[in-house]
Amino acid sequence: MKNKAYIGVSFVILVFGIIFIPKIINRIKSGTIVQGDRIDAVSNHKDGETGLVTIGPVPEFxxxxxxxxxINDKTFLGKVYVVEFFFSSCPSICPVMNRNMVDIQNEFFGNPNFGIASISIDPEHDTSKVLKEHAKTIGVKSSNWHLLTGDKEYIFTIANKGFNVYAGENKNVEGGFEHSGLFALIDKKGNIRCRKDNFGNPILYYDGLEKKGVKAITQDIKKLLNE
Known part of the structure; x- marks a missing residue:
């Protein structure tokens, strides 16, 4: 019985080797051993002169x-801009994001080819009037920094399906909403762009909470402005 079992296992291993190992070797050679929709989309684009990766077009909004x-995505054509998702009453990460975004604003203040789109995930509270007061509070000076409001479900779709950056409502957390602290970088043609990490993989988005991420996106904005 044991001999028969060994023969059976050996047969399965032999079949696996014949069928699958050549495929795995081919995928390793072609660099597609790890693959998914977003990775496929990124890998289909070559780096430009800046060395930045093109992820794909910004979602329409x-x-x-x-x-x-x-304000819509066409408003920003011809400009390099940064997109974030936030809400004015956020008690946690938004104040940090606000301060870092103000630093980015100040770095490029007066440049007509740079802009910022801050999209509220709590638009029922964040009306235009509320956002105008919030803009004064955090130090918005640029006429190209737009704090945006609209339909809540529409905005969640832009965040979660358009940018693939999580935003959602959760009554169990302080503030009632959850979202990432990521910044998206968009070039003059309306494409989402990013740098690569130390392993050569696209980072997709920039950390808006850490000075390291702010420094990185500031450097890459300068590259895109000169592209």
Whole structure:
């Protein structure tokens, strides 16, 4: 019985080797051993002169800013800009994100080819009027920094399906909403761009909570402005 079992196992191993090992070797040679929808999308684009990766086009959006103006993704064409998701009453990470975004604003203040889109995930509270006061509070000076509001479910779709950056409502957490502290970098043609990590993988988005991430996105904004 044991001999038969060994023969059976040996047969399975032999079949696996014949069928699958050549495929695995081919995938290793082609660099596709790890693959998914987003990785596929990124890998199909070559780095530009800046060395930054093109992830794909920014999702279409149409929202209202702190001045009541209609703002959409086409508003930013010809500009390098940063996108974040936040809400004005956020008690945790948003104040840090606000301070870091103000630093980015100040670095490029006066440059007409740079902008910021801060999209509220609590638009029912964050009306244009509320966002205008919030803009004054955090130090918004640039006319190209738009704090945006609109329909909540529409904004969640932009965040979760458009950018693949998590944003959601959770009554069990302080503030009632959850979101990442990530910043997205968009080039003049409306493409999401990023640098690579130390292993050569696209980072996709920049850490808006750490000075290291702010320094990195500031450097890459300068590259894109000169592209």
């Amino acid at each position: 149409e929202l209202t800013d702190q001045n009541g103006a209609n």
